[in-house]
Amino acid sequence: MSSGPRPRVVLGVAGGIAAYKACELLRRLTESGHEVRVVPTESALHFVGAATWSALSGQPVATGVWDAVHEVPHVRIGQSADVVVVAPATADLLAKAAHGLADDLLTNTLLTARCPVVFAPAMHTEMWEHPATVDNVATLRRRGAIVIEPAVGRLTGKDTGKGRLPDPEQIFQVVRRAVARGVTAPDLVGRHVVVSAGGTREPLDPVRFLGNRSSGKQGYALARTAIARGARVTLIEANTGLPDPAGADVVHVGTAVDLREAVTKAAEDADCVVMAAAVADFRPANRVGGKIKKTDAEPEPIALAKNPDILAEISGDRARAGQVVVGFAAETDDVLANGRAKLARKGCDLLVVNRVGEELTFGTDVNEAVILAADGTETPVPHGPKEDLAEVVWDLVVSRFG
Structure with a gap:
């Protein structure tokens, strides 16, 4: 963290069994240099006590508007925050927030906050899918709040389904991006974006494949930043081994x-498709059923067949009017010349061109690129975190929406 003021985070905790996971989110926030004030509901204290929140945050904990009333906490806490995150956000809390109810300190704080607000819902599948909750979530998103899609997995008891609180590390990443963006309104609210990430693997036999060095980190950065900007994100992941981004x-x-x-299926109702995955150009023409054995003889040549050109197909046959398509070009030489030729050949709106190689771009947390546009403009992005490149990509995408 820089030596400047510590970002001020309000961590709201509603009364769900997932409240204990908020302790891990709190730890990540404080260890990364954020100043965190925990505001639990009365129900939340049935799961994790006030002493725990106070000890972990180093800040006083209160639930009611009458605590330390001379400090006017129901107004001051929200006014002074750089971001408010509610994790877990129960169906009850989402309903109160959507309808502007203010019967405790947390809901008062939500009404006075003039900073990014992030909700991380956790509830049973039936509650998440109920029309009332669906409407409440839509209302909050329309107003500019970031409502993270819950994860799919084990719920309370023996139930399994969508409604699980996302991993605290992934919630932290969304909060971190929201703080970085500041009070800028989420400009992808109501948009569905599709992002591909990673590298495809083409089987040669049951144990070997043709692949590439792509780690998927740039695609995941694109997904995380889109979520922080309010988008509904479909991430098509190929062989990354990375944890699913929250939301x-x-x-x-x-x-x-x-x-x-x-990608073709997800693109049917997408406003934007970003093909960040490294797709193999070729695959073995014939996959061997058993492991190819090493013998004294020289191995047979491997015949290759072309893989489909997904970027060109998506660009040439847009699933809906106004859909923006973004491609990536990984080049080792004549980077810009090859990139311009690829942009013309693929027919996409934007092409992110970068130089790649061993220990260069692939597998790292940083990137450097030039974003070429179909209208002839070029946007250089200096060496820096992959999230920075992702933000520039989304800026350019948003500017192309009608």
Whole structure:
């Protein structure tokens, strides 16, 4: 963290069993240099006591508007925050927030906050899918709040489904991006974006494959920043091994053919498709059923077949009017010349061109690129975190929405 003022975070905790996971989120926030004030509901204290929140945050904990009333906490806490995050956000809390109710310190804080507000819902699947909750979430998003999609997994008891609190590390990443953006309104609210990430693997035999060095980190950065800007995100992931970003609907694929099918389906109602995955240009023409054995003889040449050109297909046959398509070009030489030729050939709106190689771009947390546009403009992005490049990509995408 810089030596400047510590970002001020209000961590609201509603009364759900997932409240204990907020302790891990609190730890990540404080260890990364944020000043955190925890505001639990009375119900939340049935799961984690006030002493725990106070000890972990180093700040006083209160739930009612009458505590330390001379400090006017029901107004001051929200006014002074750089970001408010509610984790877990129960169905009851979402309903109160959507309808402007203010019967405790947390709901008062939500009404007075003039900073980014992030809700991380956690509840049973039936409650999340109930029309009332659906309407409440839509209302909050329309007003500019970031409502993270819950994860799919084990709930309380034996139940399994959508409604699980996302991993605290992934919630932290959304909060971190929201703080970085400041009070800027989420400009992707109401938009569905599709992002592909990682590298495809083309099987040669049951144990070997043709692949590439892509880690998927740039695609995941694109997904996280889009979520922080309010988008509904579908992430098509190929062989990354990375944890699912909080709030993204993740589809796991292996080969280029699998990726094509998943992207084509997801793109049907998408406002934007970003093809950040490194898709293999070729696959073995014939997959061997058993492991190829090493012998004294020289191995047979491997015949290759072309994989589908997913970017060109998506660009040439837009699933809906006004859909923006973004491609990536990984080049080792004549970077810009090859990038311009690829942009013309693929027919996409934007092409992110970067130089790649061993220990360069692939697998790292930083990137450097030039974003070429179909209208002839070029936007250089200096060396820096992959989230910074992702923010520039979304800025350019938003400017192209009608």
